[in-house]
Amino acid sequence: MAKAGMDVTEVTTPCLLLDIDKVKENANSMIERCRKLGVKLRPHMKTHKCLEIGEFSTGGTKACIAVATLTEAEFFARGGFDDILCTALFTADKINRMKTLSEKLKLFHVMVDSSYAISLLKTPPSTDTRWSVYLKVDCGNNRGGVRWDDTAEALSLAKAMLDSSCSISFQGLYCHDGNSYACRGASEIKTVGGTSAERLLLLADKLRSGGVCVPTVGLGSTPTSSHPTESMQKLTELHPGNYIFYDVAQSVIGSCNIDAIAVKVATRVIGHYPHRNQLLVDAGFAAMSHDGRGVLPNHSTCVVQDHPELSLVNMNQEVGFIEAVNGTMNYTDLPLGSLLFLLPYHVSHVSCKPCIM
Amino acid sequence: MAKAGMDVTEVTTPCLLLDIDKVKENANSMIERCRKLGVKLRPHMKTHKCLEIGEFSTGGTKACIAVATLTEAEFFARGGFDDILCTALFTADKINRMKTLSEKLKLFHVMVDSSYAISLLKTPPSTDTRWSVYLKVDCGNNRGGVRWDDTAEALSLAKAMLDSSCSISFQGLYCHDGNSYACRGASEIKTVGGTSAERLLLLADKLRSGGVCVPTVGLGSTPTSSHPTESMQKLTELHPGNYIFYDVAQSVIGSCNIDAIAVKVATRVIGHYPHRNQLLVDAGFAAMSHDGRGVLPNHSTCVVQDHPELSLVNMNQEVGFIEAVNGTMNYTDLPLGSLLFLLPYHVSHVSCKPCIM
Numbered sequence: 001m002a003k004a005g006m007d008v009t010e011v012t013t014p015c016l017l018l019d020i021d022k023v024k025e026n027a028n029s030m031i032e033r034c035r036k037l038g039v040k041l042r043p044h045m046k047t048h049k050c051l052e053i054g055e056f057s058t059g060g061t062k063a064c065i066a067v068a069t070l071t072e073a074e075f076f077a078r079g080g081f082d083d084i085l086c087t088a089l090f091t092a093d094k095i096n097r098m099k100t101l102s103e104k105l106k107l108f109h110v111m112v113d114s115s116y117a118i119s120l121l122k123t124p125p126s127t128d129t130r131w132s133v134y135l136k137v138d139c140g141n142n143r144g145g146v147r148w149d150d151t152a153e154a155l156s157l158a159k160a161m162l163d164s165s166c167s168i169s170f171q172g173l174y175c176h177d178g179n180s181y182a183c184r185g186a187s188e189i190k191t192v193g194g195t196s197a198e199r200l201l202l203l204a205d206k207l208r209s210g211g212v213c214v215p216t217v218g219l220g221s222t223p224t225s226s227h228p229t230e231s232m233q234k235l236t237e238l239h240p241g242n243y244i245f246y247d248v249a250q251s252v253i254g255s256c257n258i259d260a261i262a263v264k265v266a267t268r269v270i271g272h273y274p275h276r277n278q279l280l281v282d283a284g285f286a287a288m289s290h291d292g293r294g295v296l297p298n299h300s301t302c303v304v305q306d307h308p309e310l311s312l313v314n315m316n317q318e319v320g321f322i323e324a325v326n327g328t329m330n331y332t333d334l335p336l337g338s339l340l341f342l343l344p345y346h347v348s349h350v351s352c353k354p355c356i357m
Numbered sequence: 358m359a360k361a362g363m364d365v366t367e368v369t370t371p372c373l374l375l376d377i378d379k380v381k382e383n384a385n386s387m388i389e390r391c392r393k394l395g396v397k398l399r400p401h402m403k404t405h406k407c408l409e410i411g412e413f414s415t416g417g418t419k420a421c422i423a424v425a426t427l428t429e430a431e432f433f434a435r436g437g438f439d440d441i442l443c444t445a446l447f448t449a450d451k452i453n454r455m456k457t458l459s460e461k462l463k464l465f466h467v468m469v470d471s472s473y474a475i476s477l478l479k480t481p482p483s484t485d486t487r488w489s490v491y492l493k494v495d496c497g498n499n500r501g502g503v504r505w506d507d508t509a510e511a512l513s514l515a516k517a518m519l520d521s522s523c524s525i526s527f528q529g530l531y532c533h534d535g536n537s538y539a540c541r542g543a544s545e546i547k548t549v550g551g552t553s554a555e556r557l558l559l560l561a562d563k564l565r566s567g568g569v570c571v572p573t574v575g576l577g578s579t580p581t582s583s584h585p586t587e588s589m590q591k592l593t594e595l596h597p598g599n600y601i602f603y604d605v606a607q608s609v610i611g612s613c614n615i616d617a618i619a620v621k622v623a624t625r626v627i628g629h630y631p632h633r634n635q636l637l638v639d640a641g642f643a644a645m646s647h648d649g650r651g652v653l654p655n656h657s658t659c660v661v662q663d664h665p666e667l668s669l670v671n672m673n674q675e676v677g678f679i680e681a682v683n684g685t686m687n688y689t690d691l692p693l694g695s696l697l698f699l700l701p702y703h704v705s706h707v708s709c710k711p712c713i714m
């Protein structure tokens with residue numbers, strides 16, 4: 001990792017650049033938004049996988065976070081974090097690692113949406129602990145989770161957890177409303193966020209009517225957490241992740257202004273090819289990821305900062321192909337060796353080495 | 358990394374599985390093919406980035422390899438490899454690392470296609486060494502390189518290297534004929550390989566006629582190296598990389614039979630969703646890569662081993678979405694927790710942790 005404060009022209013490319021002031025601003029805005037909403041923030045770590053940024057996003061408490069994998073959970077546990085929710089659905093091969101985390105942490109939560117998963121938790125992690133378990137709910141995202149309107153199934157699973165002979169402590173409901181990624185603009189985002197929250201709260205009420213205590217009702221995605229609705233005040237927690245950096249996709253969705261994007265990839269021009277009106281840069285899909293390939297209006301996979309006339313039209317593993325959107329490439333202004341800064345479409349899979357500026 | 362010889366049902370998923378016998382068979386077949394052809398093999402390490410596999414692919418010599426980045430060059434140099442060609446076009450920020458490699462190794466080669474890059478090499482790496490430099494040539498691939506038919510430019514660059522006051526030792530020509538990836542079947546592959554070799558050899562002859570010594574004429578891609586033509590006998594080296602594992606893309610191109618694929622991703626079923634005829638597995642694009650998303654005839658991004666009725670239709674970061682190609686999913690045969698093995702479309706960007714079986 002390059003050092004904070006070094007001259008950006010000195011970085012070896014490709015290099016992920018973080019604007020640490022923007023990271024802190026994004027972190028603090030979400031903390032403040034949740035405070036006003038009266039809902040606990042459980043920031044997701046999957047986007048950055050970084051202890052320092054985890055500390056910013058928890059306001060320094062290093063507690064109450066979500067992670068996507070057990071490997072991430074183990075990493076943050078070693079880094080001194082606690083109250084960790086692992087959002088992955090698990091299988092039998094994961095139980096021993098889950099036990100170790102349950103013993104090590106004050107609070108470690110896992111997620112289920114099937115009786116199979118509950119059956120794997122019939123033995124408590126240790127003699128004096130219980131599994132802390134969320135029920136994953138699908139409020140329209142069509143990924144994992146029990147459907148929000150399948151009360152019978154949700155009630156059956158919740159009751160199976162209550163009847164678990166004290167091996168399980170049922171924590172409540174979790175929903176990732178990732179269908180918000182199809183929205184364009186704050187109004188559509190609020191419709192998805194509001195609808196998801198209402199569906200989740202309705203299911204929570206039905207479980208309560210069925211005799212189940214539901215302490216937590218948590219929802220999360222960056223778009224809906226960036227534009228919360230009034231009905232979301234009745235939730236108990238939010239768990240967005242991408243907002244810490246934001247990216248071009250989030251600006252297209254309407255979660256943020258493009259100025260809020262805290263991350264970019266520095267790359268250098270390595271070749272001029274006027275016979276096909278292209279130049280090559282040293283960032284390919286190994287650095288930038290394929291996610292969102294060609295989806296922007298100019299068929300670009302990213303925004304080339306300060307160069308609206310340029311489009312990243314293709315990538316190989318280590319090389320990006322840049323074209324002029326209209327007319328002929330101005331090679332004079334982009335000599336070999338010159339730096340360009342690419343704002344990534346989807347930041348969660350950008351994987352070149354970071355440099356905090 | 359999981360241990361060689363462990364029971365495959367014990368792996369924690371997602372997990373990259375290598376069939377080490379197939380890896381060795383692919384390595385030895387290419388060594389034998391090049392021996393018969395009378396052409397030196399310079400295997401590319403970018404696909405596996407692994408010292409042990411580098412050793413197999415060099416027949417144990419740990420010499421004469423190609424790498425895609427300086428980071429890979431440094432890794433293999435630390436691992437005891439020598440005669441390393443870095444195929445990336447470079448900029449000024451890379452010179453110090455290139456100097457260190459030139460001093461450390463007996464043979465370290467770099468690649469240029471512009472007078473800008475040559476100008477960066479006007480000082481030798483040290484008082485008693487010279488830069489060993491290949492000229493990158495484009496024989497129809499439309500990526501980096503001087504065009505094969507631009508004799509004037511190639512001659513001008515080669516002469517600039519000869520006139521470099523002894524800072525540069527010109528090694529010859531290099532071409533990656535990656536346009537072979539558009540081929541379907543051995544006949545089309547041989548046309549691309551033959552044409553590329555003839556173009557490259559023609560340019561070499563023209564340089565020689567212009568007074569330039571061209572020791573090396575090297576060509577490489579997995580498809581054309583898997584089906585070499587007679588004209589390729591006149592080349593001096595081949596540098597394929599992907600062949601060490603092969604993948605579904607290579608079987609579609611016609612480079613290999615699907616049985617030659619030495620790598621697969623083990624994943625487990627984590628959710629049943631009969632209302633949308635889907636199941637979820639714990640391998641998403643973080644494990645499998647987006648490359649080749651949905652390109653197979655059944656709109657799958659991979660081959661699900663032993664399950665021609667299944668298609669990987671979508672991926673999130675950590676989750677894969679599998680559908681039945683025709684009719685209804687047979688969930689009884691695919692219970693939660695059961696293992697599936699995915700043959701990746703493009704293996705070079707598969708990034709989950711490996712397990713050698």
